[in-house]
Amino acid sequence: MISRRHVLTGLAAAAFSGFGLGSYALAEPFRLCVTRYRLTPPGWPAGLRLRLAVIADLHACDPWMTRERILRIVERTNALGADAILLLGDYVASMRISKLSWPVAHDEWASALAHLDAPLGVHAVLGNHDWWEDYEVQRRRAGPTPAGEALVRAGIRVYENDAVRLETRGGAFWLAGLGDQWAFWPRREEYANFKTRGKIDYTGVADLEGTLAKITDDAPVVLMAHEPDVFPRVPHRVSLTLSGHTHGGQVRIFGYTPVVPSRYGSRYAYGHIVEDGRNLLVSAGLGCSGVPIRFGSPPEIVLAELGYDAT
Numbered sequence: 001m002i003s004r005r006h007v008l009t010g011l012a013a014a015a016f017s018g019f020g021l022g023s024y025a026l027a028e029p030f031r032l033c034v035t036r037y038r039l040t041p042p043g044w045p046a047g048l049r050l051r052l053a054v055i056a057d058l059h060a061c062d063p064w065m066t067r068e069r070i071l072r073i074v075e076r077t078n079a080l081g082a083d084a085i086l087l088l089g090d091y092v093a094s095m096r097i098s099k100l101s102w103p104v105a106h107d108e109w110a111s112a113l114a115h116l117d118a119p120l121g122v123h124a125v126l127g128n129h130d131w132w133e134d135y136e137v138q139r140r141r142a143g144p145t146p147a148g149e150a151l152v153r154a155g156i157r158v159y160e161n162d163a164v165r166l167e168t169r170g171g172a173f174w175l176a177g178l179g180d181q182w183a184f185w186p187r188r189e190e191y192a193n194f195k196t197r198g199k200i201d202y203t204g205v206a207d208l209e210g211t212l213a214k215i216t217d218d219a220p221v222v223l224m225a226h227e228p229d230v231f232p233r234v235p236h237r238v239s240l241t242l243s244g245h246t247h248g249g250q251v252r253i254f255g256y257t258p259v260v261p262s263r264y265g266s267r268y269a270y271g272h273i274v275e276d277g278r279n280l281l282v283s284a285g286l287g288c289s290g291v292p293i294r295f296g297s298p299p300e301i302v303l304a305e306l307g308y309d310a311t
Contacts, residue, residue, distance in 0.1 A: 053082035056244025057285025089127025106150035248284030252296030
């Protein structure tokens, strides 16, 4: 079984074989782009305009994603003037990117995120690495997680299968946050599936039906879900699903993504995906996993503008 790490390591080696390509692959992780999407989902209320800034997959670690770099990302995000800021998980690097990287203390990266500011607040879900980093969490197969507690200490609301109704001048909408779908590694006996099928089945804390049951009127729904794999099950009731996790493949060669951490392969690797009239935006995120390279998938902040005319 070829893992994501093996493929990325191989690509890194190939990159280093050509100095120019290797230099770019190492430099791209330090770029910062803003990717804007304008869309009006089916049934979106006339007059409701909503601007959402999205940060995903920081993977805080020194020297690749330091507190100082996170503060620069925060400053750039605040400058977008979004109505709300959404954090889509994987704040930590639960597995060291390389032997030359070190963790950033939870309160350091969380206190940097505490500087985020938007009229409708800052809202967060957890990602798989936020669950995987702590052995005791994995042993008891339950939260709370150190990353989640750090966010709460920083004054940021963390959603786990919960929803809140938010009011704007143009009307109300619901913001829902799904629990992580890959929260727990398989138990020892479950690794038999890996040997026979070449596939690991993770256990999550996600409860899509329970989350949506908390919505009590017909105002539109925006769903935060760290992994996009839930999207085939998301009903039309949800106007927009926002996800990270994939890093856009982290390496994209002429649109081809060799490795995507999803049971659906490249189907939900990146960008604006429309299926059966349902809308999904997948961010390429900001940090790295496996090895500290990006190629064709630069770090990005996403700005989703809902109810605006496409330009």
